[in-house]
Amino acid sequence: MSAPARTPPPLPGLQPDWSRVVFIEDASSGSSIGVHVLDSGIVGNEPAADITVLCVHGNPTWSYLWREVIAQAPSGVRVVAIDQVGMGFSARTGRMRRLDERIEDLQAIVEALDITGRIVVLAHDWGGPVALGWASTYAAPAGKLAGIVLTNTAVHQPDHSAAPRLIALARSRALRENVCARTTTFLRGTTAISRVDRPTARAFRAPYGSARLRAPIADFVADIPLEDDHPSMPTLRRVAAGLSELADVPTLLVWGMRDPVFSSRYLDDLRRRLPHAHVQQYADAGHLVLEDRPDAIAEIWGWIADSIIDTHSDGATDDATDDATDDATDAQPPLHPASRLHERANTPGQADAPAITTPKTDGWQTVSWALLDDRARALAAGFRRQGIAPGDRVAVLVPPSADLLAVVYGLWQLGATVVVIDAAHRPPAMVRALRGARLDHIVAIRRAAPIVAAVRVPGVVIWRDRLAQLARESGDDREAGIAWEQVSDPDADAVIVFTSGATGAAKPVAYSWARLAATAEVLRAAYDFEASDVLVAAFAPWSVMGPLVGLPSVIPQMDASRPGTLTADALGSAVAQAGGTVMWASPAAVRSVLASAPEGSAERVELRERTRSLRLLLIAGAPVSRALIGEVTACWPDVDVRTPYGMTEVLPATDVRAAEIVAAEARGGVLVGRPLPGVEIAIAALDERGEPGARLSADPGILGEVALRAQHGKSRYDARAFTERHASRNPGWHRTGDVGRLDDQGRLRIEGRLAHVITTADGPLGPVSIEQALDEVLVDDGLQAAAVGVGPSGAQVVVVVLAPATAKGRRSRLRLAAPELVERVRASVPIAAAVLWRDAMPVDIRHGAKVDRGQLAQEADRLLAGRT
């Protein structure tokens, strides 16, 4: 059943001159085996980087998997993609090949190809153990291993879980021959679960045209060690154990999260074995991650260039903004997040004052500082007994409450990393996000049981209704851990929080202990917190912040995930009960409060009476309209109303007083004010195609991407190595994806999202300026406007879409607006090429406020192209 090596017929994306056949000696038989490889040779004329990228495919693919990696190889680099023995166009030996033989084969191929310099291994699927086994046996000891890039693979069957069901099924002796060899089921299935078009799928099947040629596919499956006594199990164990020797090798894990075989559990296993690895997850990609996300290939090359070929960064910064440097390490160690809780609990006269006030069915419930501190420390001891260790990642699925505070601060006492996610995410999105968070444990309410079950953690699940018992069982055992030593590394992760997903896919954002502490300091300094202040937490994340900044908090009766459920009565009674002074709320919550107590009503009088203690109102989370600011200042004329600007990655970054917004011109972008203490703003100017440049500038008037630098900004995006690379292209800075400009008073004005910039022949325009110009014209008609660009980048024209201000919805058809409306819009915005009408505006699900300009642009593009 043997067959010689061949070279492939012409196939899409494959260059014939890449193909060659080399011969290696079969270690067991001594005979010669032909191996087909794709070899780019050294690309271009540049001096060789002395780097070869060695690509190893899995089962049942072949080197075709790496064609685009070769096509995009940078100058000076060599790429070699092998067909494993018996696979692809390599020779069929008629004999099963075990993992240890495949590792030896790879060494023989490397020698036969005369690869001399350093090597980066790039592997997929069961090519992973082969490549890693070779790397730790041959390349690393010889000092030749330059880097590791792994895509959807595994080196170990996680102990707590069953084998991949699909593999186990295919491996059963009865099915194996049928599924893998006699029929093309397994072959077709591999490409069917990814977004592969027909010609590409055919190319993947090209070397496997007959049952005879497919026999090694079945053998490969049979060689997967699922049982302890499997012949290849010792080798796989050796490969897995060998990873601990590779801690100094730059490593990248690129993962399609929708892989039914190599699910996130296998990624988590690799992340635990290779904790230094950079990770990039693609929520929308499957097993053949580079087929589903071909853009990842350029990113991988970018990562190789940055991490391996040259390690200096290209991000140029302006002189003016280059002085403040990362001096966090020289400063004194940051405060532990629980230190103010502990301090209040041990201050006579304060210990018994309420730390948290929450609604219950017939009134209010308070927990004192002393009790909260004691509970947190008792829970910390209990968590430790349950097996939660410092540095473990623990998701907390508990709504705002005293329990939430006790759990979060208890975990922090212990030195664990708290993973929090907004309950407003839909369950599937929440499961996806949590699966990617490499969780060890979960603390949850029972209602979250389906999510907990779907996420599956290797550690413990602790239900909220067991917390009291857990604390009781601690007896006198208390976790004392506010000493900074408990947190061995101030730069380790204290918390991971997900972006809202309102302006893109939800991304996990990591904050270190140092950066969490800095957030507390910024808030205290910016808002002059005093011991007498009481936080009103109408904004879910705010409810956890009280102890961090050392202030008591009150949580009004509302559904924390739906800000629009806050009423005047709920807010009034909460503020009155606790003497609330500082409130943080989203625009939707504030709108809802004012709507339930209209101007002139008895409810409004009562609301004002009961909220007399308020001194500061922070409205944030979504754009705040001038109309809303007007209403708010009318209701609370003596309250300091501000609209902070920030994002999950830097919160808050700037703020501005309501009076200043009202006084400022309502054009040229949304005024979000000046940077808070410790925050720097710079702008990366847009080029004519709307792309931000590398250079940052603090000069006024430049339209560009907003970049922020702050000690309290995120540490990084977790498991989004490529996103992080782009966001942090200027070291120390965070690129926000927002577009704006600084005015001559140093105030920031936001013009929309980078993706929404309209690139006209006369330069890039932010949509917000155009929309603001129309606000005044349309507000009396109850209409709202959105501005989008249509046409090729750099030559776009402006299109205005109108809709009733109150109508939101995705399903509505665009059409031309009535001629009278068109005329009125053009009178204010003469550059509008077209004025369109939609019965409802598509907005984000989260805030119901952010218009989906991307969707509008696509719809407008189609409508205005006419017949295609």
Place this chain on the structure above:
Amino acid sequence: MSERVLITGGRGLLGNAVIDDVRSRGWLVTALQRSASGKADGERVRDHRGDVTDARTVEEAMDGCTAVVHLAARVGIEGTWRDFESVNVEGTRIVLEAARRRGVRAFVQVSSPSVAHAGKPLVGAEAGVADPTSARGHYSRSKAMAELLVLGQDDVPAVAVRPHLVWGPGDTQLIGRIVARARAGRLFVIDGGTALIDTTYVDNAGAAIGAALDRLRSSDTGSSDTGSSDTDSSDTGSVGLGGRALVISNGEPRPVRDILTAIVRAAGLQISPRSIPFAPAFAAGAAAETLLARRGVEPPVTRFLVEQLATAHWFDQRETRRLLDWQPEVGLDEGMRRLADWYAQQ
């Protein structure tokens, strides 16, 4: 000091605008057309009556000229291929040949975006290469061939400019027909009239052609190069103009419905165009062409017209504006005001 330019087809709306513009740039003008241009002043502008298909007439008219703006063409949809070919292809060959013999140093071929338009939407499009095989209709095909003739030679420095849908006060072609249709209750748009279409106010087209003439002429005196663009160094904005084809428009695309509505209102009518679906309109066009055009009657609707009304055609103007160092002076809205003033005086 002043040089003389031959302008063929100086009589129509665009011809008059070109004469005005090049005269204001300091050129002396000989205007060649079958009847009076209406611009002759016995001084800087003189008429030369005759046909571009007559080689002797063209030769005479070119006497003393160092440059040519070749505008004369057979337009519209009536007529046989032979009619279009003789004026638009043979005529151009005759004018070009005379220019070559006379050593003319700048040849501006006035062309049409339709020479590269194959019925697909043009969304912020670049000019594209003239393609007689896919151009729709006799006019477009003959103009495509003419453009290739002019740009396919190196003896006379040449540029092709393609003004898109020229209109203005007194226009009998585009505006006159639209208003007549509206009055007759036969003004329609296809599928709601949503396709974005760019147009050119006549003064802007005249100024762009004048700019092309000046740029091409000065690039020739600036170097010993023949003007064909084999180098792309951009020391001056004019280098690289020779051999190019540039679309000219206002750079203000609007939905078809909005343009027609604005024109009709400028004419003082309160009529909105009716919308009809593409398929029946296209079928009607086909029928009308078969039944009427053969008999020499202008059909009220053609497939070409339906297609033009149903698909976007607007253009990326950055290259044109950079190479010509020209900006449209009269915006669409200002143009509509001038049109309304003109109708008010009628």
